[in-house]
Amino acid sequence: MSDLFFERVAFIGIGHIGSSLARVVLRDKLAGRITACANRAETLETVKRLKLADSVTTDPAAAVKDADLVVLATPLSAYGAVAQAIAPALRPGAILTDVGSVKSLVLREVKPLLPPEIHLVPGHPVAGTENSGPESGFPEVFRGRWCILTPVPGGDAAALDKVTRLWQAAEMEVVTMDAEHHDTVLAITSHLPHLIAYTIVGTATDLEETLKSEVIKFSASGFRDFTRIAASDPVMWRDIFLNNREAVLAVLQRFNEDLTALQRAIRWGEGDKLQALFTRTRAIRRSIIEAKQA
Amino acid sequence: MSDLFFERVAFIGIGHIGSSLARVVLRDKLAGRITACANRAETLETVKRLKLADSVTTDPAAAVKDADLVVLATPLSAYGAVAQAIAPALRPGAILTDVGSVKSLVLREVKPLLPPEIHLVPGHPVAGTENSGPESGFPEVFRGRWCILTPVPGGDAAALDKVTRLWQAAEMEVVTMDAEHHDTVLAITSHLPHLIAYTIVGTATDLEETLKSEVIKFSASGFRDFTRIAASDPVMWRDIFLNNREAVLAVLQRFNEDLTALQRAIRWGEGDKLQALFTRTRAIRRSIIEAKQA
Numbered sequence: 136m137s138d139l140f141f142e143r144v145a146f147i148g149i150g151h152i153g154s155s156l157a158r159v160v161l162r163d164k165l166a167g168r169i170t171a172c173a174n175r176a177e178t179l180e181t182v183k184r185l186k187l188a189d190s191v192t193t194d195p196a197a198a199v200k201d202a203d204l205v206v207l208a209t210p211l212s213a214y215g216a217v218a219q220a221i222a223p224a225l226r227p228g229a230i231l232t233d234v235g236s237v238k239s240l241v242l243r244e245v246k247p248l249l250p251p252e253i254h255l256v257p258g259h260p261v262a263g264t265e266n267s268g269p270e271s272g273f274p275e276v277f278r279g280r281w282c283i284l285t286p287v288p289g290g291d292a293a294a295l296d297k298v299t300r301l302w303q304a305a306e307m308e309v310v311t312m313d314a315e316h317h318d319t320v321l322a323i324t325s326h327l328p329h330l331i332a333y334t335i336v337g338t339a340t341d342l343e344e345t346l347k348s349e350v351i352k353f354s355a356s357g358f359r360d361f362t363r364i365a366a367s368d369p370v371m372w373r374d375i376f377l378n379n380r381e382a383v384l385a386v387l388q389r390f391n392e393d394l395t396a397l398q399r400a401i402r403w404g405e406g407d408k409l410q411a412l413f414t415r416t417r418a419i420r421r422s423i424i425e426a427k428q429a
Numbered sequence: 430m431s432d433l434f435f436e437r438v439a440f441i442g443i444g445h446i447g448s449s450l451a452r453v454v455l456r457d458k459l460a461g462r463i464t465a466c467a468n469r470a471e472t473l474e475t476v477k478r479l480k481l482a483d484s485v486t487t488d489p490a491a492a493v494k495d496a497d498l499v500v501l502a503t504p505l506s507a508y509g510a511v512a513q514a515i516a517p518a519l520r521p522g523a524i525l526t527d528v529g530s531v532k533s534l535v536l537r538e539v540k541p542l543l544p545p546e547i548h549l550v551p552g553h554p555v556a557g558t559e560n561s562g563p564e565s566g567f568p569e570v571f572r573g574r575w576c577i578l579t580p581v582p583g584g585d586a587a588a589l590d591k592v593t594r595l596w597q598a599a600e601m602e603v604v605t606m607d608a609e610h611h612d613t614v615l616a617i618t619s620h621l622p623h624l625i626a627y628t629i630v631g632t633a634t635d636l637e638e639t640l641k642s643e644v645i646k647f648s649a650s651g652f653r654d655f656t657r658i659a660a661s662d663p664v665m666w667r668d669i670f671l672n673n674r675e676a677v678l679a680v681l682q683r684f685n686e687d688l689t690a691l692q693r694a695i696r697w698g699e700g701d702k703l704q705a706l707f708t709r710t711r712a713i714r715r716s717i718i719e720a721k722q723a
Contacts, residue, residue, distance in 0.1 A: 212700075261650045265714070281647055320643045321650065323633060328651035330695075331625055334688045336710040338680070339617060341687075349614045351716045353575055356555045356615065357622035359717060360654050366714035369707035376695045376703055386632070387692055393635075394628045398681055401670045406506075409670055413663035416630040420559075420660035422645045423653060 139300045145170045145202035147195050147217055149182055151263055151368070152234045153208030154272030157187045159305045162274050172198035174213075181269045196224035204297075207233035211240055211374035218245040227252040230294045232301075234260055236321060236371075237379040238285040238314035246287065254294035257314065259283045259321075260307060267368040277305040285314040322382035326375055327390060329364055330383065333372070336365035433594045439464045439496035441489050441511055442503030443476055445557055445662070446528045448566030450500060451481045453599045456568050466492035468507075475563045490518035498591075501527035505534055505668035512539040521546040524588045526595075528554055530615060530665075531673040532579040532608035540581065548588035551579045551608065553615075554601060561662040571599040579608040616676035620669055621684060623658055624677065627666070630659035 144166040146153045153171075160166050171188035172195050173179050179191040192198050199205050199221045209217060214235070225231065231253055233241055241257040249255060262280040264271065282302040286295050299309045312320075339350050339358065350358060376383055400408040423429050438460040440447045447465075454460050465482035466489050467473050473485040486492050493499050493515045503511060508529070519525065525547055527535055535551040543549060556574040558565065576596040580589050593603045606614075633644050633652065644652060670677055694702040717723050 261647055280649060283647075320640065320647060323636070323640070324644050324647045324652040325650035327632075328629060328655055330691065331629060331655075331688075332651075333707055333710055334691055335622060335625060335684060336713050337691075337706050338621075338684045338687045340709050340713055341683075342617070346614065346617070350618050351713065351720050351722065353555055353577075353614060353618045354717050354720075354722045355574060356619035357626075357658055358618040359722060360658060361622055361625075362710075362714040362717055363723075364651055364654060365707075365710040367707075369704050369711070372707050373700050373703040377698055377700055380695055380698070384692065384696060387688075389635075390629060390632045391688075393632045394625075394681075394685075397624065397628055397631075398678065401674055402678060404671055404674075406667050406671055409667040410663050412631050413627055413659075413661075413666050415634050416627055416656075416659040417663070419630050419634055419645065420656040423648050423656055426645050426648075428645065428648045428653060429657075 139165055139297065139304060141166045141204040143168045143170065143202045144204045144206065145172065145198045146188070146206050146208055147172045147198060147221070148207065148209030148213070149173055149178065149187065149269050150208065151267050151271045152260060153206060154182070154185075154187055154269035155274060155276045156206060156208070156234070156260075156305065158272060158274040159277070161187070163304050165301070165304060166204070170198045170202065178269060185269060187269060195220045199224050199226070199229070201226055203229050205229060205231045207231065207235070207245070210370045211235050211237055211378045212370075214240060215244040218248040222248045222250065225250065225253050228254070230254045230256060230297060232256045232258050232298050234258060236325065236375050238317045240378045241285075242287070242314055254291040255287050256290065256294050256298040257285045257287070258298060258302070259285075259317065260302060260305070261325075262307070265363050265366045267371070274305065277302070277307045280307055282307040282309045283317055284309060284311045285317050286311055318379050318382045322379055322386045326379055326383045327386050329367065329372060330376065330387065331390070332361040332365040335361050433459055433591065433598060435460045435498040437462045437464065437496045438498045438500065439466065439492045440482070440500050440502055441466045441492060441515070442501065442507070443467055443472065443481065443563050444502065445561050445565045446554060447500060447502030448476070448479075448481055448563035449568060449570045450502070450528070450599065452566060452568040453571070455481070457598050459595070459598060460498070464492045464496065472563060479563060481563060489514045493518050493520070493523070495520055497523050499523060499525045501525065501529070501539075504664045505529050505531055505672045506664075508534060509538040512542040516542045516544065519544065519547050522548070524548045524550060524591060526550045526552050526592050528552060530619065530669050532611045534672045535579075536581070536608055548585040549581050550584065550588050550592040551581070552592060552596070553577045553579075553611065554596060554599070555619075556601070559657050559660045561665070568599065571596070571601045574601055576601040576603045577611055578603060578605045579611050580605055612673050612676045616673055616680045620673055620677050621680050623661065623666060624670065624681065625684070626655040626659040629655050
C-alpha cells in the first residue's frame with residue numbers, strides 16, 4: 136500500500152464516517168495534508184481539538200483547492216449545493232468520491248455539474264454505528280465490512296483503483312455494482328429496516344407515560360434491538376428516505392402486503408401459516424451466520 | 430436462600446427456558462429430585478445425556494406425582510391438555526408455576542382445571558436467546574433480567590414468596606403485575622417486534638435468489654438485527670400470537686397507522702415530518718441506556 140498517497144485530501148462534511156476515514160488516512164499516513172470543511176463552527180472546533188485535519192474551513196470551494204482527493208461526506212441533501220460550490224474550484228485530475236447511502240443521487244445531482252477532467256467515483260462504505268459527529272468516529276469502524284463503489288460508465292480506471300485501495304486500507308472488502316442496483320439492495324437491507332425501527336419506536340413514544348416506562352423497563356424482550364437503529368442520525372436518514380423514495384416505497388409495499396397477510400393469519404387463528412413462515416425465516420439467519428455477517 | 434428447597438421439582442417441557450431453570454436448580458441444589466417430562470424421546474435423551482434430571486418421562490401425570498413444585502415450560506398450545514392431564518395427579522399443596530409469554534391464558538385455560546389445594550403462580554422470566562431445545566439453555570440466561578409474576582387474586586402468599594425466591598436465585602429482578610396488563614406490555618415490547626422482524630425477514634426470503642444473496646451479504650446495514658429475533662422458535666411464537674391475539678392486533682393497528690403516515694411523508698417529500706419523528710425516537714434509546722437495559 137506504500138504507493139497509495141494523496142498530496143491533499145479534503146473532507147466536505149466530517150461526521151461519523153468522514154472522521155473515521157480521516158483517522159484511517161492519518162493512521163496510515165496516506166496524505167500530505169488534510170482539510171476539513173463543515174457547516175458548523177462547533178464541528179470544526181471538535182475537528183481541531185481531535186487533530187483530525189491540518190486546516191479547517193466552512194467554505195467548500197476553499198477546502199477543495201489543490202486537493203487531489205475530495206471526500207464528500209455530508210448528508211445527501213447538501214450534495215447538489217456542495218457540487219455547485221466546488222465544481223469551479225476543483226483541481227483538474229482530482230478524484231471526487233463520496234460515502235452516501237444512495238448512489239443514483241450522485242449521478243443525478245453531482246455528476247452533471249463536474250468538469251470533464253474530474254474523476255468521480257461514487258462510494259458507500261456499509262459501516263457505522265448509530266452515533267454521529269466527528270467525536271464518534273474510529274478507524275476500525277470499517278474493518279471487515281463491505282464498501283460498495285458504483286463506478287461511472289467510462290470512468291477513469293486509475294481513479295477507481297486508488298479509491299478501491301483507500302477503502303482496502305480501511306480494511307474493507309470492496310465490491311462494485313451499478314448505482315440503481317445498489318439503491319435497490321440497500322432499500323431492503325438498510326432503508327426498510329430503519330424505517331420499520333423508526334416506526335415501532337415512534338409508536339412506543341406515543342404511549343401514555345406509565346406504559347412507556349414499562350416498555351423501556353422490559354425492552355430486552357425484543358423492542359431494544361429496534362431502538363439502537365432508531366437512534367441513528369435524523370438528518371442523514373431523512374435524506375436517505377427522500378432520495379431513495381421509489382426503491383423504499385416499492386419494498387415497503389411488499390412488506391405491507393406480507394404484514395397484512397400475517398395480521399390476517401393471527402386474526403383467523405391460522406397457526407399453520409404462522410409456523411410455516413417462522414420456520415422459513417430461520418434459514419436466513421443461518422445464511423447470515425455462514426456468510427460471517429452475524 | 431438456604432431455606433429455599435423443594436423435595437421434587439417436575440419440569441413439564443424442558444427446552445431453552447425450562448432447561449436453564451433446571452440448571453439453576455442443580456447449581457444451587459434447590460431440589461431433592463428433578464423429573465423432566467417432554468413429548469419427544471429425543472428431547473428426553475438429551476436431558477439424560479446432560480444430566481439435567483434424575484428421571485424422565487413422556488407422561489405429565491407421572492411427572493408431577495409427589496412434586497412440590499411443577500414448572501410448566503411447554504409451548505402455550507399444550508397448556509390446556511397438560512393441565513387436564515396433571516390436575517388429578519398433583520400433590521395437594523403443590524405449587525404450579527409456568528414460564529409462558531402470555532399470562533391471561535393461564536387464568537383461562539389452566540386455573541379452572543386445578544383442584545383448590547394447588548397453588549398457581551403464573552410467571553414469565555423475560556429472558557432467553559433465539560436458540561431452542563435443552564442443549565441451548567444455561568443458568569446465566571436469567572441474570573439481571575426481569576421476571577414478571579402475575580399472582581392469582583387471593584392466592585397463597587407463601588407459594589408466591591417461594592416462586593419469587595426461585596427466580597431471585599436465578600439472579601432475576603422479580604416484579605408482579607396483573608395478567609392482562611402483562612399481556613398488553615409484552616405485546617408492545619416483545620410480540621410486535623417479533624412479528625415485524627418475522628415479516629421483514631419473510632419479505633426478504635421471497636426475493637429472487639440473486640437479490641437474496643446480496644441481502645445476506647450486506648445484512649450488517651440494519652437487516653441483520655432483525656434476523657436474530659426472526660430465528661426464534663417457530664412453535665413458541667405461533668402460540669404467542671394465537672394466544673395474545675387481541676393485544677397484538679391492537680398494537681399492530683397503531684403501528685400500521687404510524688407506518689402509513691411515514692410512508693405518506695416519504696411519498697410527498699415531507700422531510701420536516703421525517704426529521705421530527707427520527708429526533709423523537711432517539712430519546713427512547715437514551716432512556717433504555719439510562720435504565721441499563723441496553
